[in-house]
Every structure is written in structure tokens, then in C-alpha cells.
Amino acid sequence: MTPTEPAVPDPTEPDPTPATAHPTPTALPGTLPGTAELRRRTAGVFPGVRADLEALVRIPSVSNADFDAAHVEASAAAVADLLRGVGMDDVQVLRARRPDGREGAPAVVARRPGPAGAPTVLLYAHHDVQPPGDDAAWSTPPFEPTLVGERLHGRGAADDKAGVVAHVGALRVLADDLGVGVTVFVEGEEEVGSPTFVPFLQAHRELLAADVIVVADSSNWRIGVPGLTTSLRGLVDCTVEVAVLDHAVHSGMYGGPVLDAPTLLARLLATLHDEAGDVAVAGLVHAPDPAVDLDEDQLRADAGVLPGVRLAGTGPLTAGMWTRPAISVIGLDAPRVATASNTLTPRATAKLSVRIAPGQDPAAAMAALRAHLEGHAPFGAHVHVVEGEQGKPFRAPEDSTAMRAARWAFAEAWGTEPVDIGIGGSIPFIADLLEAYPSAAILVTGVEDPDSRAHGADESVHLGELEKVVLAEALLLARLAAER
Template sequence: MTSELSRPQTVRAAALAAVPAALADLGTLVRIPSIAFPGFDPAEVARSAAAVKELAEGLGIFDRVEIRDAAIDDTERGMPAVLATRAPRNGRPTILLYAHHDVQPVGDETLWDSPPFEPTVRDGRIYGRGAADDKAGVMAHIGALRALTEALGPDFDLGVALFIEGEEEAGSRSFAPFLRENADALRADVIVVADSGNWDATTPAVTVSLRGNARFTLTVRTLEHASHSGMFGGAVPDAMMATIKLLSTLWDADGAPAVAGLAQRDADTPPYSEETLRDEAGLPDEVAPVGTGTILSRIWNKPSITVTGIDAPSVANASNTLSPEVSVVISARVAPGQSAREAYEALEAHLRAHAPFGAELTFSAVDCGDGFLVDTSGWAVTDARAALADGYGVDPVDIGVGGSIPFIADLVDEFPAAQILVTGVEDPHARAHSPNESLHIETFRNALVSEALLLERLDARTL
């Protein structure tokens, strides 16, 4: 004697069955080098958008599926995004599912153990650029919608908007205009941003805080032209000396930011050992961590300052010359709750006050994005936690994330009534943005099942 499966059980079974096809489609997407940065072929981003559009159309559930872009300014348009919509019925909510199909550049390809755009399976992981960040997020959405459609049929009542952006890694420069131009299509009761991580490979997480980011280029000039280091060294300050002295003032003896005006958030963090930090970050035993306080407070709730690039003579081109000018890129992560613009102004004031030898400072390419604190009191968070627990078989953890997703502030501004959930398919060893980026297959399976179960819960909810 057999018993009829409940709706959630039927959806779970369909989701598990959908995983192999979702992984195969993920491999197809990973093979497309959809890098949206200047200097890379925009045709590949367009090809990626077309592939995502085909996947969305193949679901057979949307009233409309389109590739759209928006203007950045009077002369430039953003990269193509995929927008698909279906209206809700019978008083059901609408959910907006966000991910992005563009990826980071490869970097030094010799550091990859397998070709970055050839998905390769090793030890339960799929390696490739974008395999985790964020084409896995795209396929978690597609796979979950496939499962829901297979289990309930295409005439379910839940409203769905699918928004797959094409320039997140390049700064989402047309994101806010895109939201304004497509506000009616994107408006939703719940927004799921699938671009974060999990506590570990087997424990899901709901991201409840994100740091902001203040990024800029600093140029330090001390000379009108280059001069011979033997003829004038010892009397004339070169730009490299001035830059090194200036940058050293940004941190205290513990390696924590020493800039007045940078705030920190006072919030508890769960236990997290130095051993775990070393394992997940690749920190050797002989290198000490920086900062003070609990390790997760340093990553989630306090600011950090990183020099991410420098323009100066290379080692190969070094000569006995006093450099007249040096440029560096400074990327500061801003504590949740502080305005990124306020943090940038504190950094600029600090650098100007500490400029050595009267060095001339120029600030350019300033890019500020605010952090985010999730309101965890809404019903959507409750439903998401329950779906994650059912999908992973483990209760989820509320986490902060040291990284930044500045466009979430744009979502809040445009859709203030929406409940925003930040989730993801990455585990701490995904190495997003780095060589040998990878997706843990079991984590992806659990994430897809969890999202399908969330969709089922929302389809059963009447507003």
C-alpha cells in the first residue's frame, strides 16, 4: 500500500531529479567567457545572455522573456540582462529571483589547475570561472523553477520575476537605471539574491549583513619629472618613498585600520577558530592574522583597507630612477550601517593629513556602495529558514559577509516594501574571484532543493 506524496515531498523529489540537468546546463554557461570588464569581448556577454534567455524560455512558465539593457550615461549602455516575468494569481505573492551571468577575469591562467572556461570535476567539485560566482546562482534559480513546474504543473499561482544581470562583477553601473526603467516588471513581495555563501559545505546560511565598499585610485606625485637616484637620492623624495610612508599610516601595529571616522558595528558573532580561518583563507601557520576582537567581528562588522593595485615601475623594468608619480587602488570595506561615502571622506581626509614631504595627492575613480542589514522579522525570512533546513537537513546559520553587494541598496531604494533575502550556493572553499574557482556539488544540490521548497511555500501562501 502506497501513500500519496505531499506537495513539499513531490517538489523535493522533482528538485533532486532536476540536479543533473542543472549541472549540465551550468557547464554550458561556464564555457562562455562572459567578462563584462572593459577590454574584453562584449559579444561573449551577449552570448551568455542569449543562453540564459533560452533556459528561461525553456521553462514554459513566463508571460515574457527578454534581453534588456539600460543606459549608463549619454554615450554608454550597460551589458545585457535577462528579464522574465509571470503575474501572480489568486492572491499569491511575487518573488524576484536575482543572479548574474557575467564573471571575473581569469587572471594568471598558469595558476589554474585546469582551463578556466572548461568545467572540470575533481573531488566532488566543479572547477571553472563562474562555476560558483554566479552561474551556479543562475542555475539554482532555473533548476528550482523546473522542479516546481514538474511537481505542480506550469499553472501554479506564484508570481515570478527572473532578473539575471550581466555586469555585476564590473560594478553594476547600469543597475539603478535598469531598476527604474523596469520597476513594474521587477516589483515583488520577496527578492532572493543568490550571490552569497554558506557557513560551510553542509550548513546553509542566511546572510543578514554585508559590508559596504569605498574604492578609489590615489595618485602620489613628488617630482616634475624622473631623476637619477644616485645624483639626487638622499635629498629628493621620490613618489614611491612618499607612497610607502603614506600607506603605512592606514593601519595600526595590529594591522587594523587606523583611520579616524571609520565606524564599526557592535554585534555578536558565532564561534570561529583561527584554525578554520587558516584553512579557509589559505593563511600559513607562520603568518599571523591581523586586527583585534573576534575573527568574525573583524570580517563582518569592522572596516578593512586593502591596496588592490599599483602602477609603478615593474621589477623587470626597474632602473636607478626616482619615480615622479605612483598610483594605487585602495579598496576599503565599510562596516554595515555606515555610509560608504562617509567612509571614503574619512579616508581622503586621513591621507591628505598624512601626506609626507608635501606630496601632491589626487583622488579619482571613486566608487562607493553601501552595506546592508537585513530585517529578519518578516515572514519571508521565516519561510527561507524553514526551506533551507528542509533542503540541507541542517538548521541554517545567520551570517554576516565581509564582501559587498552594493546594488542591494538600489533594490531597497526602488522597492522599499520588498523583503530581501540574500542566499547563495558557495561554500568557504569556492575561491570566487581567484584561480581554481569551484562549486561544491553537494552544496549546489542542497541549495537547489531548498529554493524549490521555498517556491512551494510561497505558492501556498496567500497575502
């Protein structure tokens, strides 16, 4: 039996295989500012864009419940002021409530209508950030923006306050030449899983309705080469408990005939991968391999893989990261070494995170994982699975009008064709947007690069790349206006 089963083609979804060539639109018509003029304007506004980013980074807008929510409020107010400053007609700070009744974090929504018949473009980013972690791990203070070479360091400098100022900068560049309707939606709780995203869409569906949605929360291929994210893996997770005894017993008295729960849990977890390191759960599908691949040495350096540790899996590295399932143990409950007694542990629990390939149904993936765990109980141990989060994967049409416009804009801004990339992580709210606005074209664009270290110490954004992102978005909006 093969470790994974090929995905069954869905005629309602586009082919996820990256194309080798894409038709691109021609230059902008003479009635709109040309690339050279927009490039000149971008250079002129970019010092202000950088100052805006530095001001936002100084606000420690961590949305985790253990941190002061006043900073998230201050961040939302600062974003609202930025949007008013670029001529947005209607700027509101809004919230929705969670299913349990608790109020969500503040989001900023700003609108500017376009000319009659023009499309409306929704520009998404988020202003909340991850906790900084140990300050000692940072080379510079996490909430003091610091220039190191060509990179601006600070928590949120890349993820995703760079996305916020990219939208602000593009609107500043176009000014009175903005030929489309624009709605800016800057979320305040993305880093804690967007718990009120669906209620927010339900409450403000008409307010956020758009023909094209630009999500500026992804990455580029590398410095100097832009990327358009055409696929995202989905997510399912669960906890699995292995039980062998109804109470702990002396390891000397009963050790031998009875294997402890951590040992049997380890044996169960080992069945999730084959000898090559490929996922061995029947029913988890994979999508076709990407057309591009990564250099192994670079991946090892970026991930900090220790010398001598072999990489897992077969096939291209990008396939293992973008278009095939991955299973990770992200937590273990068992006696701590420091407090362990000399007994056989009766129960042990692990938390599993499963990234699922584009084309996989999350409910089917969860069922497959449960069936595997329950069907591989070692030595008859009792296995109990508690299902957790589910998030849908995403794959974009690669030859839509909006995608062609984006490819043209990125090629103009960088001077090189963009690469179609996948993201191994998940952005579950993309599926929520598609459900709310099924006719909208969704473009997932990047402000980060492989050196950005989003969520980690020394997070940073390359300022030269950020300037190109601003130009590319201005070009994209102008292109969409020209094609109405």
C-alpha cells in the first residue's frame, strides 16, 4: 500500500499544477499613470511608508489573551488614522462576538467607492502580532524598529504590519488616480486564529463585498524574485491518548510483561510515517508536485537542521512542504523527568498537527487519521482520539483576469516574472472568504521573504522588497481599473 493516495480530480476546481508560462496583459493604457510614473511616485512616498511601519512596530499589539489588550486597541486606532490620511471616505473600527458571547479584537474597515462600473477590491492585512518570546533571543529590542543592513527588525515588521503599510502606500501612490473601489480590512486577531472572523463576515457581509480580494500575508520566493501563492495546505489536529493501566504500578514489580503508556504511545506515533519519512496514513491525499524546488542546503540552513540529521520524505522538497500531507507531534503529556517516580505510567497523550494537501477534505482527513490511530493500537492499548481544529486548504485559478493582472504587476515591479509558490502553513480564513464571496477572485501576495523569521526572534522585512510590494500593488490596482 502506498503511503498516500493520489487526489481525485475535482472538475469544479482548477488544476493545481503550476504552469510553466502564463499570458500577461499589455502595459497600462495612456489614460493611466505608466509604470515609470508609478515607480517615481513609490520612491517619493516610501520614506513615509517606512516611518508608518516603524510607528506601528512600536505598538506591542499582541492579541494573545495573556497580554494587555489596550495595545491592540491602540494599534487599531493608529491603522484607522493611516487610512484616513490616504483619503479613505469611511473608516470604522468594528468588532464581532465569538460564539460564547465574548467580544473579539478590533478590526479596521475603510471604504472608498470607485467610478460607476469599476470593480471593488478588498485589501486584507492584520495589525495584531505574535508574542515576542524571550527578549534575550533578539539581537535588537522586539518593539523598537531597528535598521540592520537593508532589513528593518521588529515584531510585526514583516507579519503583518508590512502588509498594512503596503496597502497604505499603494493608495498613497495612486491618490486621485485610483480607478477602482477599495475596501481595506485590517483584522486584529489573526495571530490567535481569527476566532470572530466568520461572525464578522456574517455581520458585515455587504460592507466587505468585493470583486477581487488581495490578502497581503504571505511570502515571496526569495529576495529579488516575487511569488504569488497559488496553494495553501489545510489543517486538522487532534489529541491521542494511550492507556494501559488503571493506575501507576511499581516498575520493578511489573516492568517487563507490562509496557508503560509512553513507550506504547511512541510505538503508535512511529506508525504515522514509513521508513523514508513519508506519511503512512491511508486516505490522506497529495496534490501534484510543484514546478519549482528548493536547494537542500538552503532549506537546512533556514530551518536550523542539525548536522547529520537526514531530511524526511521522497520527492521534491517543495512537494513535501506545499502539496503533500505532513504530520507533526506538537505536544506530549507524560511525567516530567524532574518529577518522575519509578513507576509504569498508565496514560500518555500527544497532540498531533496534520497539514493536509490542496484538494483534501478536512473531515475526510480527520476520519482517516482517527481510523489509523485506532487501528494501530500497539499491544492492545486503549487509544482515545479527541478531534480538534479543522481548516480547509486552498488552491487558486492560475489564469484568471485578476491573476494575469497580478503577474504583470509583479513582473513590472521586480523586473522578473513571479514564481507560483505554495505555503505549507494554513490560512483557514481564505476558505471563509471564498464561502462568503464565491464569485470573488482571491490573490494571496507576499510581504515576507525566506529571511523574515516571522513569529520568531529577529523578525524583519527587507525594505527594498517592501518598496517593490507597494509598487506592485499600485500597478495591480491600476491594471484592474484599466480592464473594467
